[in-house]
């Protein structure tokens with residue numbers, strides 16, 4: 001008989017954390033088996049072994065053992081991801097306790113890709129919802145909230161075709177309502193929300209919100225909040241969010257105020273629609289097209305030997321490129337790669353208008369940006385691209401090293417790149433040269449990161465077991481899991497209590513011994529006795 005054990009390791013009785021997922025292949029195992037081992041040295045450390053069948057039912061577990069679950073679907077422009085989060089019972093207000101236990105990548109395009117076949121948007125999510133059903137205990141399905149947040153792809157579709165965007169949302173709502181979970185809404189979130197929730201996610205996971213002991217004391221001496229900024233790069237939009245050193249009220253639409261765990265945060269955020277890496281490429285091609293006389297175009301951002309054909313008529317339907325629309329005497333454009341990093345950088349630079357700034361300082365396109373402050377976590381496509389280029393090691397690369405690595409990669413002929421990375425989707429692979437150059441342009445020219453503060457950018461995919469992104473922050477906010485005020489300090493833990501008792505006993509015994517020695521001086525301590 002096939003029997004696979006799921007192992008759960010718990011730091012204490014109430015906060016188990018899943019160390020291994022159920023193997024669906026073995027969930028049919030009919031044997032029931034449950035063991036609880038308490039080690040003698042660490043009384044509070046428990047190891048629980050349950051066969052996979054019971055991972056779904058948890059029959060032998062106390063009612064409150066597993067806490068809660070929540071599901072968030074990130075309906076991005078390029079694809080949809082479903083995340084399952086889990087938190088231990090009664091601990092949901094602690095910081096860092098909610099963890100991602102599952103991620104499912106939905107097959108096919110992002111939901112905005114269903115603009116012509118809107119009724120198919122919802123059914124595309126079914127497979128991942130089934131996967132979530134297998135992860136969350138049956139008993140808890142009904143009370144598990146499920147949220148869907150759509151980002152820039154749907155923002156663009158709403159601009160282009162409002163009716164189609166509404167139909168897509170109705171279709172996904174219908175599917176989510178038919179799942180056995182507690183449907184809480186499917187909506188297009190704003191760019192500001194995307195930035196803010198990304199910032200909340202990474203600082204929650206890094207444990208930056210709630211400080212205890214000496215850390216709290218140290219931070220109370222400093223005026224600035226020790227939070228990390230957040231840089232998110234998607235397919236259609238990009239966000240920058242951080243707590244600036246000093247806040248000017250020049251551009252109130254870029255400021256957000258939060259009170260979290262008893263502390264006030266004044267956060268700057270901006271979302272650039274059309275500056276996600278796919279739309280940035282579209283914008284670049286639309287500009288290049290303006291100066292093209294015939295139907296072929298040499299592109300320095302693609303590898304030498306790479307070729308691609310695009311349809312010119314569909315190209316300008318997109319709100320990110322429609323301003324560049326004009327009539328062309330050809331319907332297909334043939335693109336041929338040149339693999340020239342410097343030329344590519346110059347080409348991309350045109351996307352960032354640095355001429356007009358109505359504020360004391362700007363990023364680009366006349367958007368206010370206060371001076372950069374602190375460390376930044378850069379995730380989503382920032383991470384995918386830098387990780388592919390092997391530029392995310394713990395010992396950070398300098399800006400020059402990063403630039404020369406991308407330059408080297410861009411100079412490689414396409415047939416060689418394709419041969420080496422045959423397992424990677426051609427759509428991704430063909431664009432890593434452009435994406436690398438675009439990331440440097442955005443960070444260096446757009447936000448004005450320099451050689452000095454470049455090392456403050458940390459490219460990260462996950463923090464612990466959770467993906468960096470806006471979804472966790474979104475769920476924490478909507479389920480009220482981040483309190484405005486600091487929850488009262490918990491009573492002493494069992495370990496600290498035992499330690500304190502032992503210390504008190506030792507002090508008491510020492511005092512008694514000392515007193516006894518003082519008052520009943522034993523003969524050996526009396527003068528004259530050797």
Ligand SMILES: Nc1ccn([C@@H]2O[C@H](COP(=O)(O)OP(=O)(O)OP(=O)(O)O)[C@@H](O)[C@H]2O)c(=O)n1
Pocket residue numbers: 075076077078079110151152153233234235236237238276277278380381384385427428
């Ligand atoms: N291994 C991967 C995975 C994704 N991508 C690219 O990364 C971008 C998507 O990043 P993502 O953060 O998933 O964007 P979305 O959420 O889909 O877009 P948005 O946030 O703008 O709605 C796309 O260009 C996709 O082609 C990549 O280059 N390599």
Ligand SMILES: [Ca+2]
Pocket residue numbers: 076077151233234235380
């Ligand atoms: Ca995204």
